Amino acid sequence: MNEKLDLIPLPVSVKTHDSVFRSPVLPVIEGGSVFQNEIDLFKEQLCLYTDQSGAGSRTENSKKITLVMDSSLAAEAYTLEIRPQGLILKAASPAGAYHGLQSLRELILSSGRDDGIVLPCAEIADYPRFPWRGFMLDCSRYFYSTEFIKKIIDALSLHHINVFHWHLTDDQGWRLPVQKYPLLTEIGSKRLEYRYRDMYSGGFYSREDIRDIAAYAASRHVEIVPEVDLPGHTSSVLAAYPGLGCTGGPYRVEDRFGICEDVLCAGNDGIFDLADAVFDTLAELFPSPWVHIGGDEVLFNRWDACPKCRKRLEETGLTHSRELQSWITVKLARMLSERGKTAIGWDEILEDSEQYRLPEETAVMSWRGRAGGLAASRLGHRVVMSPNTEGCYFDYRNYGHHEEIGRDLVSTAAQCYNMDPAGPEMTDSEASLILGGQANLWSEVIYAGKIAEYMIFPRICALAEALWTPRDSKNFEDFKVRLPVHQKRLERLGLLQYRGPLE
Ligand SMILES: [Zn+2]
Structure with a gap:
C-alpha cells in the first residue's frame, strides 16, 4: 500500500x-x-x-x-x-x-x-469536486436484469459515483410501465430479432422492480435519473401507438441500430397526453428532481412532409420544421416543472431554440464533444459533460485494436481520466454552471452484463477520479500505480475487467 x-x-x-x-x-x-x-x-x-x-x-x-x-x-x-x-x-x-x-x-x-x-x-x-458524478446504462438496446443493475449501482457507489442515469426507452424497446398506455410495454418492449429469426427478445421493469432498484440506489446515496427519449428514438412508442407518428405506420420495434426517420408527430396533441402519463409515472416512481427527456438525433424529414406538422408550424409562427423540436422541448420542460421536476436533455435540445427559448433551469448534457455544454453554460443553463470525444463513451473500445469489444471508436481510460468538465477554457461564471460529468454505456453491441462490466471497469475508476479529486491532485501516472491494488478489490466484488493498455 x-x-x-x-x-x-x-x-x-x-x-x-x-x-x-x-x-x-x-x-x-x-x-x-x-x-x-x-x-x-x-x-x-x-x-x-x-x-x-x-x-x-x-x-x-x-x-x-x-x-x-x-x-x-x-x-x-x-x-x-x-x-x-x-x-x-x-x-x-x-x-x-x-x-x-x-x-x-x-x-x-x-x-x-x-x-x-x-x-x-x-x-x-x-470531499467531491463536482456534485454530479454519473453513469448511464442503456437498458433499451440490451435489457439488463434488476440483479445486474443493483450490482453495478453498488460498485458505482464504491467509487462515490452518485448518479445512475437510467436510459429506459429507445427505438429498440420501451422498458417503463405506464398504466394509461399499456401497449408501450405490451408491444413496445418486445422486438423481433431478425438475426435469430422469429425470436422475440425484450422485457420491461415492473413498478415493483423500479421501486426496489430506486430504494437500493437511494440507500447507497445514488440518485436515479430516469430517461424517456422524446420525440426521436421512439419506434417502440410508434409500434404501440401508430397514430402518434406522422405517417400512421405501420411501425415496428426496431432491431436495427442507428437513427430512424420516424419520430413522434409534432402536429399531434396526443404526444403531450402520452408525455403527461409518462411524467406522472416517473414522478410517482422516482424521487429525483431531474427527468432526462432525451432529445437527441431527431430527423426532420417526416415533419417536413406531414400536413399536421405544417399546420403546427403556421400556428407557432416558426419557419423550419426543425425548430419544432425546441417548441416541444419547452412544452415538456414546463410539464415537468408543474410536477416539481427539472428537465435535462442531450445537447441537441439547444439547436434552433432561438424562437422558443428553453427555460433557464433546463439543463444540457453535452455528448457531441463539449461544444454543446459550453454554449449552454454561456446561455445560463446548467451542464453535465459527457463528451464522446474525451473517453466518456464506454461502448467505444478500451483500446484501438480490432480484437477489442465495442464500437469501432476508442475511449481510453487516460482520456476519461483527463476529461475536465470545467476546463480552463471556461470563465468562472460558466464553470459555476457545470454540475459535473458522466460516462454512458450504450448497449447496441453489448449482449450481456459481463460484457458491460468489461466496458465499465476500470474506465469508471478513472472517471470517478476525474469528477471527485481536485484538479491539481490529479495525476494519471499515479492513478496507474494505484490501479492494480484497486482492481483486486473489484475482483473480489466479482466484476469482470478490461486489463489491456490504458492510453
Ligand atoms: Zn407530423
Whole structure:
C-alpha cells in the first residue's frame, strides 16, 4: 500500500503514519441513529464480500469504528482517522458517512484475509469536486436484469459515483410501465430479432422492480435519473401507438441500430397526453428532481412532409420544421416543472431554440464533444459533460485494436481520466454552471452484463477520479500505480475487467 492507500478516487488529503490498526474481525460500529442505514449497509457489504461474517459479534473484538456527526463539514464530505485503538469517521450527513465508509470498504477489500483486517494508520479528509458524478446504462438496446443493475449501482457507489442515469426507452424497446398506455410495454418492449429469426427478445421493469432498484440506489446515496427519449428514438412508442407518428405506420420495434426517420408527430396533441402519463409515472416512481427527456438525433424529414406538422408550424409562427423540436422541448420542460421536476436533455435540445427559448433551469448534457455544454453554460443553463470525444463513451473500445469489444471508436481510460468538465477554457461564471460529468454505456453491441462490466471497469475508476479529486491532485501516472491494488478489490466484488493498455 502506498502513502495514498491506493484509494480510487484519490481523496483530497491523506496523511499516513507508521503504526497499524489490527482487528481479527470487522470491529463494532457505533454511531447515532442518523447513520444507522449506512452502518447496517456497510456490514452487509462486507459480509457479502470479505468473509467477515461474524462482523462485530466476537468477544475478543474490542476495537470500534465510531461515526460522529460533524456539522462543520460540507454535505458530502467526511474525515476518517485510523488509529491503532480504533477508527473515527466524521460527516455532516448520511451521504458523507456513506462515502467515508466506502473508502474504508476499499481499504478492507485490499487488506489481508487470513489475519483479519490490517490497516495503516492514517488521517483522510475528503470531499467531491463536482456534485454530479454519473453513469448511464442503456437498458433499451440490451435489457439488463434488476440483479445486474443493483450490482453495478453498488460498485458505482464504491467509487462515490452518485448518479445512475437510467436510459429506459429507445427505438429498440420501451422498458417503463405506464398504466394509461399499456401497449408501450405490451408491444413496445418486445422486438423481433431478425438475426435469430422469429425470436422475440425484450422485457420491461415492473413498478415493483423500479421501486426496489430506486430504494437500493437511494440507500447507497445514488440518485436515479430516469430517461424517456422524446420525440426521436421512439419506434417502440410508434409500434404501440401508430397514430402518434406522422405517417400512421405501420411501425415496428426496431432491431436495427442507428437513427430512424420516424419520430413522434409534432402536429399531434396526443404526444403531450402520452408525455403527461409518462411524467406522472416517473414522478410517482422516482424521487429525483431531474427527468432526462432525451432529445437527441431527431430527423426532420417526416415533419417536413406531414400536413399536421405544417399546420403546427403556421400556428407557432416558426419557419423550419426543425425548430419544432425546441417548441416541444419547452412544452415538456414546463410539464415537468408543474410536477416539481427539472428537465435535462442531450445537447441537441439547444439547436434552433432561438424562437422558443428553453427555460433557464433546463439543463444540457453535452455528448457531441463539449461544444454543446459550453454554449449552454454561456446561455445560463446548467451542464453535465459527457463528451464522446474525451473517453466518456464506454461502448467505444478500451483500446484501438480490432480484437477489442465495442464500437469501432476508442475511449481510453487516460482520456476519461483527463476529461475536465470545467476546463480552463471556461470563465468562472460558466464553470459555476457545470454540475459535473458522466460516462454512458450504450448497449447496441453489448449482449450481456459481463460484457458491460468489461466496458465499465476500470474506465469508471478513472472517471470517478476525474469528477471527485481536485484538479491539481490529479495525476494519471499515479492513478496507474494505484490501479492494480484497486482492481483486486473489484475482483473480489466479482466484476469482470478490461486489463489491456490504458492510453
Ligand atoms: Zn407530423
